Amino acid sequence: MNVLVIGAGLSGLAAAWRLRQAGHAVSLIDRRDPAAGDLSFAELDTLHSSDRHVIGWISELGLADRLLPLRPLQVAQVLRGRTKVIDPQRLLGVAAIPGVRKRHALRLLRWSRLMSRYLPLLDPTAPERAADLDYRSVSDFAGLYFGDSVLKHWVAPEVEDFFSGEASELSRVTALLLWRARMAGSSGYPGLARVGLEPIYGAANRALATRHHGAVLGIEAEGGKGYAVAFEGAGAGDTPLRADAVVVATSARDAGQLAAAQLEPAERDFFAGVRYRPTLILTADLERAPSGMPERVRLPHDEGFSAESVVFEPGLAGSRVASGAGMAMVRAREAFARTAAQVPDDGVAKSLLADLENLYPALVGSVGAVRLRRSNAGMPAFDVGAYRALQRFRRVQEDRRSRGRRLYFAGDYLIAPGVEGQVVAGFRAAADLIADAPDAARGGGS
Numbered sequence: 001m002n003v004l005v006i007g008a009g010l011s012g013l014a015a016a017w018r019l020r021q022a023g024h025a026v027s028l029i030d031r032r033d034p035a036a037g038d039l040s041f042a043e044l045d046t047l048h049s050s051d052r053h054v055i056g057w058i059s060e061l062g063l064a065d066r067l068l069p070l071r072p073l074q075v076a077q078v079l080r081g082r083t084k085v086i087d088p089q090r091l092l093g094v095a096a097i098p099g100v101r102k103r104h105a106l107r108l109l110r111w112s113r114l115m116s117r118y119l120p121l122l123d124p125t126a127p128e129r130a131a132d133l134d135y136r137s138v139s140d141f142a143g144l145y146f147g148d149s150v151l152k153h154w155v156a157p158e159v160e161d162f163f164s165g166e167a168s169e170l171s172r173v174t175a176l177l178l179w180r181a182r183m184a185g186s187s188g189y190p191g192l193a194r195v196g197l198e199p200i201y202g203a204a205n206r207a208l209a210t211r212h213h214g215a216v217l218g219i220e221a222e223g224g225k226g227y228a229v230a231f232e233g234a235g236a237g238d239t240p241l242r243a244d245a246v247v248v249a250t251s252a253r254d255a256g257q258l259a260a261a262q263l264e265p266a267e268r269d270f271f272a273g274v275r276y277r278p279t280l281i282l283t284a285d286l287e288r289a290p291s292g293m294p295e296r297v298r299l300p301h302d303e304g305f306s307a308e309s310v311v312f313e314p315g316l317a318g319s320r321v322a323s324g325a326g327m328a329m330v331r332a333r334e335a336f337a338r339t340a341a342q343v344p345d346d347g348v349a350k351s352l353l354a355d356l357e358n359l360y361p362a363l364v365g366s367v368g369a370v371r372l373r374r375s376n377a378g379m380p381a382f383d384v385g386a387y388r389a390l391q392r393f394r395r396v397q398e399d400r401r402s403r404g405r406r407l408y409f410a411g412d413y414l415i416a417p418g419v420e421g422q423v424v425a426g427f428r429a430a431a432d433l434i435a436d437a438p439d440a441a442r443g444g445g446s
Contacts, residue, residue: 001437004029004229004243006216006258010419011410012249013204014057014426019247020207022434027241028205029212029231045197046073046296046311049188050181051420053125053427058193061203070191071316073294077157078303083359085295089188094154104147114145115179124181125424127415130173131391137384141172157298161309163417164277164334166301169383177416192294192313195320197419212241219246219259219407227407245406245437247429251276251377252413262407264400270393274413279378280332280340282352285368289314289326290360297359306336307355330356337374345372380413390414401436408433 001024005016008030016026047054047070058067076085079098087093095105115122121130142155156167159175182188205211214233220240222228228240248255256263256271263271295312299305311329315321330352332340340348349372357364400407410429415421 001025001244001433002226002242003027003245003247003433004227004241005247005249006030006229007249007410008032008205008211009249010200010422011412011426011429012247013201014423015247015249015408015410015430016208016426017057017060017204018427018430019433022430024433025210026208027210027212027243028208029214029216029229029241031215031233032213045419046190046192047419048182048190050183053423054420057423058200061200061207063199063203066195066199067193067197070189071194071294071319073190073192073296073311074291075190076295076297077153078297078299078305078359079153081303081358083297088154088158089182094150097153099149099153101147101149104149107146107150110145115176118176119180122176122180124177124416124420125428127173127177128387128390128394130177131388133176134171134173134385134387136172138167138170138172138175142167142175152300152302157300160301161296161298163382164279164308164379165381165383166334169381171382171384171386173387174382181416181420190296192311194316194318216258219248219262221262224404245408245433247408247410247433249410249426249429252380252411253377255409255411259407259409262405264396266392266396270389270396273389275381275383276377276413277334277379277381278337278341279334279373279375280337280348280352281373282330282332282349282370283373284328284330284353284356284370286312286326286328286363287366287368288324288363289328290363299355299359305355305358306332306351308333310356310359328356337378341376345374348372348374379417380411382416397432401432406433406436 003019003024003026005012005026005028008028016028020026049070058064074085075088076083084098086097091108091111095108121133123129138155138159139151142151155175159170159178160167162178163170163174214231217230220228226242226244227246228242230240248259252271252274256268289312291312292314297310299307299309307330309331313321313327315323315325317323321327332352349370353367408429410425412421412425415425
């Protein structure tokens with residue numbers, strides 16, 4: 001089967017990789033040039049040892065020797081301006097987080113029982129299965145079961161750091177899925193790929209023989225004989241691309257616009273309802289790192305920082321950062337990102353650098369080049385109601401697939417933010433297509 005994948009981010013590349021493995025003829029199109037490496041990514045994206053899809057894909061791409069094992073990353077948190085290393089992976093470590101009251105720490109004994117009750121509904125690869133739990137916020141849920149100090153000093157900082165936004169808006173499903181995915185209570189650990197994620201983009205792109213650089217204008221069905229995809233770009237001319245199946249691996253807004261002519265009203269409503277959070281990320285080169293090992297620092301709301309979290313990577317022989325030097329990634333809070341939308345880059349960078357230097361005064365004067373990345377649609381919002389919307393969307397998708405439609409969607413808005421969510425979304429779209437056309441894979445025919 002001839003398949004066209006629209007979007008060369010991690011979701012699109014993951015889908016293309018899996019489809020090519022299954023024997024389909026795959027072409028990739030993106031408005032940016034994938035072959036030129038003109039793709040953005042978070043320089044210090046952290047992974048977790050339980051991110052099995054990403055880690056497995058790294059091995060499949062032949063990159064295990066370069067990227068693995070992950071460099072273990074310690075987690076720290078700020079309380080009243082002071083930073084302390086914490087161990088949120090274990091419940092005893094949670095009880096020891098500064099600010100957690102002893103009487104609330106005793107309530108953590110409920111955690112295992114609660115997770116056992118909810119476990120049948122929690123699947124990080126199919127988050128819509130937890131739709132029946134999607135009627136309460138993280139704040140309501142954690143405050144009720146564990147107390148306000150556990151909410152304030154563990155649950156909210158952890159979930160907000162991963163999903164952005166605020167615990168009062170985020171669905172409690174976000175916390176449950178995060179704990180399930182990271183196997184809280186086990187020996188898992190967060191970490192950094194040893195030379196960053198750039199090699200993933202390069203290796204996956206090189207495996208695709210056909211790539212197109214241009215802006216997709218729309219997708220049209222051709223009377224049961226596949227799809228015509230109109231696009232404009234280098235060498236495109238007026239000739240549309242044709243394919244037996246299409247995977248749309250773009251933002252929800254772009255997916256809804258590109259596939260509008262093929263969508264049911266319920267699908268159009270879903271895409272229109274997906275909300276994104278703006279993001280601001282400052283990456284800074286450091287003459288030295290504050291610690292000898294990678295570190296992620298969480299900044300709870302009450303501490304008054306513009307930033308939500310900071311990730312430090314110390315230099316290491318053979319890594320992307322020279323030995324003795326360091327790199328820091330500062331991610332702003334959603335509220336700050338919104339208010340800074342009209343502020344010049346220099347002003348935004350100054351505010352975030354001030355947070356960095358307030359955390360670690362020893363860094364004053366040691367910060368080198370900085371890079372600021374803004375996005376109005378940086379992270380999908382998984383607020384209360386999002387998982388019920390996903391469930392409705394998935395049901396419509398399954399119905400249309402059963403009727404012969406070969407149009408699929410991939411993106412973090414369908415799974416979760418972060419690298420694992422993006423890769424899972426791509427693999428899932430590919431698995432759906434493969435299941436729908438089991439006899440069309442070999443030979444590239446339809």
